[in-house]
Amino acid sequence: MSGSGGTANPAWTAVDAYSFSHCHPASRPNTTILENTLKATEEAGLPAIAVSPSQGKFLALHCRSHGVTHALEVGTLGGYSAIWLASANPHLVKLTTVEYDAHHVEVARKNIEAAGLSDRIEVIHGAALDVLPKLQEEVKAGKREKFGFVFIDADKVNNWNYFKMALExxxxxxxxxxxxxxxxxxxxxxxxxxxxxxGSRQVVENAGKEKGVDAVVLQTVGEKGYDGWLWALVE
Incomplete structure (x- = not known):
């Protein structure tokens, strides 16, 4: 979710609109799917805090360029970022996304089904602090593939807890x-x-101390305002 950026500068929004319209023209196969997802999410009363289209595509392109076959998301909201990752990445076999709010889960599953991606996106309902340890057990037992990309976009208080569990x-x-x-x-x-x-400060400071992790914080501006994300390579 991208809801902490405040009011966007008109120039930032204009650049997002201009550049995205050219880099991802309406003729792309997933354009209608993504637009319908945002519309359905808004009509269902969910907050408008999903990643921006440009951010969503950036994450999808990263996964595509690195041949990610299995990904994990913490914080589903209406499924917009999940649909980006799957619809723009033919290599992605399975995306597992975890969501605490029951209404969000219902909306996300409907959006994912409408996008024709139910076979590739698994939405798990539950608190991530409860769900992630179960996923860890499945990974260790060989019942679930290890992940090649993790996107943490949930309650910020537990950022570091989620990060630590994802490391495993x-x-x-x-x-x-x-x-x-x-x-x-x-x-x-x-x-x-x-x-x-x-919570954000904790994950940034701890990631810099964590053995086998090399991280950077990238500040971002755009239609979602001023914010940024931690990008951590697990060596």
Whole structure:
């Protein structure tokens, strides 16, 4: 989810609209699917905090360029980012996405079914703190493939908990991306004690200390405002 960026600068929004319209023209096969997903999500009353189209495509292109066959998402919302990852990546055999809110799960599953991707996207309903340990057990037992990409976009308080659990389930040279860590620049304000900021600061600081992890924070601007994500390579 990308809901911490605040009001976007009109120029940022204009650049997103211009560049995306040219880099991903309406003739692309997944355009209608993605537009319908956003519309259905809004009509269902879910908050407008999904990744932007450009961000969604960036994540999908990363997975495609690295031949990711199995991916994990923490925080499904209406399924928009999940549909991006699957619809723009023919290599992706299975995306597992975890969502706590029952209404969000219902909406996401309907959107995924309408997109014709139910066979490739598995939506698991439950708290990630409960679900991820079960996935770990399945991976260790060989019942589930290790993941080549992880996108963490849920409650920010548990960013580090999710990150640590994901470390146990990824292949070498995989990426774990944690969204919304910059939080309009609040990340660098040591006096800020908002839960989301503290959770973001924790995952950034700990990722830099974690053995076998090489990470960077990339600040972003666009139609979602000013924010950024942690991009961590698991060596």
């Amino acid at each position: 389930m990824v292949r070498p040279n995989s990426v774990i991306c944690v969204d919304n860590v910059v939080r309009r620049g609040k990340l660098a304000d040591a006096d800020n004690t908002e839960e989301g900021v503290v």
